[in-house]
Amino acid sequence: MTPLFGAVFDWAGLGPILPPLVIGAGSIYLLLPRPRPYPKLWGALLGGLALLLAGVFIVRTGIVHPETILFYAFSAIAIIAGTLLITQHNPARAALSFALVVLSTCGLYLLLAAPFLMAATTIIYAGAIIVTFLFVLMLAQQEGRSNADDRSREPLLATLTGFILLGALLYVLDLSYGTSATSPATREIDTLLADTHQRLNEARAVSGQGSREELAHVIKASEDLLPRYLAALHKPQVRWLDLPDLAAQIDRMSLSWPSVAEPPRDAAEQAAELQRLRKAVADLTPDLYKLAEIGEEARKRLGEQLACLQPRGDRIERYSNLSGPSPAVELTELRRDEQGRPQLPTENSAYLGRSLFTDYLLPVELGGTLLLVATVGAIAIAQRRTYPERPL
Amino acid sequence: MIPVPIHHYLVVGAILFVLGLIGFLTRRNLIVLFLSAEMMLQGVTINLVAFARYRGNLQGQSFTLFILTVAACEAAIALALILLLYKRRHSLDVSLWQELREADQEPTLDEEPLPPAPREEPSPRLLPAGVEPTHPREPSHV
Numbered sequence: 001m002t003p004l005f006g007a008v009f010d011w012a013g014l015g016p017i018l019p020p021l022v023i024g025a026g027s028i029y030l031l032l033p034r035p036r037p038y039p040k041l042w043g044a045l046l047g048g049l050a051l052l053l054a055g056v057f058i059v060r061t062g063i064v065h066p067e068t069i070l071f072y073a074f075s076a077i078a079i080i081a082g083t084l085l086i087t088q089h090n091p092a093r094a095a096l097s098f099a100l101v102v103l104s105t106c107g108l109y110l111l112l113a114a115p116f117l118m119a120a121t122t123i124i125y126a127g128a129i130i131v132t133f134l135f136v137l138m139l140a141q142q143e144g145r146s147n148a149d150d151r152s153r154e155p156l157l158a159t160l161t162g163f164i165l166l167g168a169l170l171y172v173l174d175l176s177y178g179t180s181a182t183s184p185a186t187r188e189i190d191t192l193l194a195d196t197h198q199r200l201n202e203a204r205a206v207s208g209q210g211s212r213e214e215l216a217h218v219i220k221a222s223e224d225l226l227p228r229y230l231a232a233l234h235k236p237q238v239r240w241l242d243l244p245d246l247a248a249q250i251d252r253m254s255l256s257w258p259s260v261a262e263p264p265r266d267a268a269e270q271a272a273e274l275q276r277l278r279k280a281v282a283d284l285t286p287d288l289y290k291l292a293e294i295g296e297e298a299r300k301r302l303g304e305q306l307a308c309l310q311p312r313g314d315r316i317e318r319y320s321n322l323s324g325p326s327p328a329v330e331l332t333e334l335r336r337d338e339q340g341r342p343q344l345p346t347e348n349s350a351y352l353g354r355s356l357f358t359d360y361l362l363p364v365e366l367g368g369t370l371l372l373v374a375t376v377g378a379i380a381i382a383q384r385r386t387y388p389e390r391p392l
Numbered sequence: 393m394i395p396v397p398i399h400h401y402l403v404v405g406a407i408l409f410v411l412g413l414i415g416f417l418t419r420r421n422l423i424v425l426f427l428s429a430e431m432m433l434q435g436v437t438i439n440l441v442a443f444a445r446y447r448g449n450l451q452g453q454s455f456t457l458f459i460l461t462v463a464a465c466e467a468a469i470a471l472a473l474i475l476l477l478y479k480r481r482h483s484l485d486v487s488l489w490q491e492l493r494e495a496d497q498e499p500t501l502d503e504e505p506l507p508p509a510p511r512e513e514p515s516p517r518l519l520p521a522g523v524e525p526t527h528p529r530e531p532s533h534v
Binding site: 028032033035036054065067068071075078079082083085086088091094095098101102105108109111112113114116117120121124125128129132133136137139140142144145146147148149150151152153154155158159161162163165166169170173176177323324325326334335336339340341342343344348351352355356359360363367370371373374375377378381382 | 394395396397398399400401402403404406407408409410411412413414415417418419420421422423424426427428430431434437438441442444445446447448449450451453454456457458460461462463464465466467468469471472473474475476478483484485486487500502504505506507508509
């Protein structure tokens, strides 16, 4: 099962996502063109606020690095220009904002180590396609106000649809890639594991020679581990992980915690109780060990399911190594740079060409054919013919 | 420590995609519709390139090149079609073509009239030059 289909919705996970989404939807709704438009200032203010909140809540990052700053700048420009594109009355200005979207996307490509794509996109999109658009706009420009530019179809419903889709996407991203701050299930199992290991260490330290207080402390602290494990494994958020077998293992462990009541007065009874406690702690150690194993297993399954980039071993290898490591290579086996990202070749265009002409030779041929057919089709469509004039 | 984790790029891609979707659903200008669709493609390509970066291979980048190719073809065909449609109706409004819907669909009508276009300031004109001053004509001896 994948996280997408097994994910259980809870409002707590939506908490940080919701405010920027709602404010952004309001901003787009206010800014969309309509015969009597709302003041632009309100929409712009709301949009800025939504962008700020999204930056703080959704893509927060703790480190300040030149790359982080560039990422923020490029994505902010892309999103603002995208908003301008869909809210401009004047289609020529919309085309220019699209050029801005494309250029900042090219900046993001550069950050993602794809300089050839950056150059190709700048030339093809920001050069050729936008210029063609502007030509067509000049051929088909209308004077004054027109229904096409000053009205929107169903602005409220469309904004709702779009932002509900965005909410769903962000929620799934949160589930899949969320750091500890946003993935409660992982965080909970991590704390449980840390606690178990601490108890295990304490139990090892005091087993056999500890004083009464130490032994009693270990036993008391270990008492709540079992119910916490059961609660964590039965959470709805992790139900899709097939954890019940682990829970059943815990159910089978009948841990009998010795009662740690008031210390007995009698010296002989005290000695007997100390022996009893020591034996109990010694018995406790393998159980704790077992619990830690179960926790590790649960954490492993959670990690496997959450890391959507994890390869599956049973995948057929279709690609050579010429496009980089094949999808079957484990993520841990990739060569990484000093920042922890997988390494890409420096000669981007040379390696891209090698990949295109080995692994993707057939698609390249198909792409060329498609271009040819499109050219022929465009010429055939745009031929000058006379049509009977039809009044509006 | 990775400066920008992968899901940040995915968030930006998702936002661009959704903005394009909203533009495609609401706008009525054929050309803006088309630009919105291209913006959705941009969101998708950001995802692909980011996956390629964090997986350490070039497959996402190759795929993005094919998206570029298809986008160029699409632009050629779509602009030719838009010109054709404009020739027939003399407007870029999509709603003029709503008779292409299924037969039982209600036509959407614009109820609120458009406000009149703001009157443009007349462009400045040069003042007529002053009357030619009188000056005695010299008899020519040519």
